[in-house]
Amino acid sequence: MLAATLIAALTACGSTVTGTALPGETDTRALxxxxxxxxxxxxxxxxxxxxxxxxxxVAALRLADYVINPSQIDPQLKYGLDAGVTWGTIVPSSMGSYGAMGDAAAKHKMLFGFHSAAASAERSIYDTFDWPRKEPQSKFTADLTVLQFPDAAHADAAAQEFYDIDFAAQHGANQPVALSTYPGAHAHWRPDSPFLRVFLPHDSYVIALLVSVESPDLPALTTRAESAFTTQIQALTATTPLTEEQVLALPWDPDHVLMRTLNPDQSTNPDAVGGSYILTGKHGAVHFANRRVLPSDRAYVDQQLTRMEADQVAFTTAAIVIRTPSTDIADRAVTEKLFPWQVRLDADPAPGVPDTTCVENRRSDSVKRFSCLLAYNQYVGIVSSNQLLDAHQRAAAQYALFANTR
Structure with missing residues (x-):
């Protein structure tokens, strides 16, 4: 009996035991x-x-989740034109004379802001170096900017100066416009143009709006402007203005969603201007559907992110990572091929990479020919390339990065 016990103990400590191995995680070194x-x-x-x-x-990207998408003004405004952050002397050209407006923003101590533009037709373009113009096929456009200042007094003064600078730059061609619902708004238009520009101070914010309709129609323009301000002010009730101290204390990627995103450039700094290194919520991510980061059909992008129940979305130059509430939802994104753009047909899957699917894209919807979508726990990764082998390698790298990130 003692001998049998010793043999069993020695076998457990030093000998090879036969049996069937349990399934484990993919060895990423083999990919x-x-x-x-x-x-x-x-x-x-x-x-x-x-x-x-x-x-x-970072503060401006946080604000993106509380800036309305122009489609909330009118569902026809579903094609993204532009989106981006503002700080210092950086303001969007849709506000008017770029240099003068930037100087005025800095003078009144603007902290940060975010703007989003959309149109009712894809590839609509406006020229804002003088008074804006647009391509004829676009019936409607809207570019909305929210800027945060230290307090209401600075916001009031900034809105007034923005208007004064812009109105003076039109050399008598424009006329002041009153908005009955918002008597504090500073607005003007050109009677032979379908555009209206407005600056509205609201608490610590200035909401700037450039809106157009199909033809010069002042009642239609003011109605749209008032609707936009009502919706935007309501959206801002879900957040609070930040002090400068709070701005400097904001965390950057606290849940390590960007750290999980394939990043060949090894970027570490936010870049919402170029759209190459971004972290935001689902609503904020839809603003970047503007043909730089995502296709311009914001309605479709929003639909797909909603189906994934996207919580946070990270972008790099090489990948998109979406955090979902659960592993089941991430897996469903793969099985249902929830790409944020239209795809043309299936492509060969990435060899050895579990929970992945690859497709060939419609070229009008994606700047790359092939894309792969993969799931890992609650995360969804999307990579793209013009070569299928490269898309497969990116998918393998994205999977390995998921596995190696805590």
Whole structure:
């Protein structure tokens, strides 16, 4: 009996035991990830530290979740034209003379802001170096900007100066316009033009709006402007203005969603201007459907992100990562092929990468020919390339990055 016990103990400690191995996670070392990085930038628990001025861009990306999409003014405004952050002297050209408006924003201590533009027709373009113009096929356009100032007094003064600068720049061609619902708004238009520009102070914010209709029609323009302001002011009730101290204390990627996103450039700093390194919520992400980061059909992008119940969305130059509420929902995104753009047909899957699907895209909807979508726990990753092999390697690298990120 003692001998049998000793034999059993020795077998357990040093000998090979036969049996069937339990299924485990894919060995990422066996995947073909090409030369793409497979470890997160904070692999050694050293999260990137942002420079002083970059905190304002983080605050602006936070604000993006509370800036309305122009489609909330009119569902026809579903094609994205532009979106981006503002801080310092950076303001969108839709507000008027770029240099003068930027100087005025800085003079009144603007902290940060966000703007979003859309139109009722794809590829509509306006020229705002003088008074704006647009392509004829676009019936409606809207570019809405929300800027935050230290307090209401600074916002009031800024809105007045924005208007004064812009109105003077029109050299008598424009006329003041009153909005009955918003008597504090500063608005003007050109009677032979379908555009209206308005600056409305609201608490610590200035809401700037450039809106157009099909032909010069002042009642239609003022109705749209008032509707936009009502909707935007309501959206702002879900957040609170930030103090400068709060801006500087904002966390950047606290849940490490960006750290999980394939990032060959090894970027660490927010870049919402170029759209190459962004973290925002689902609503904020839809603003970036403007043919730079996502296709311009914001309605379709919003539909797909909603089906994924997207919580946070991260963008780099190489990938998109969406955090969903659960593994089941992430897996469903793969099985239902919930790409944020229209696809043409299936493509070969990435070899060895579990929970993934690859497609060939409609070229009008994506700047890349092939895309792969993969799931890992509650995360969904999307990578794209003009070559299928490269798309497969990116998918493998994205999977490995998911597996290697805590």
């Amino acid at each position: 073909d990830s090409g030369s793409y990085p497979v470890e997160p930038l904070n692999a050694h628990d050293d999260d990137p530290v942002l420079a002083f001025h970059e905190r304002y861009e």
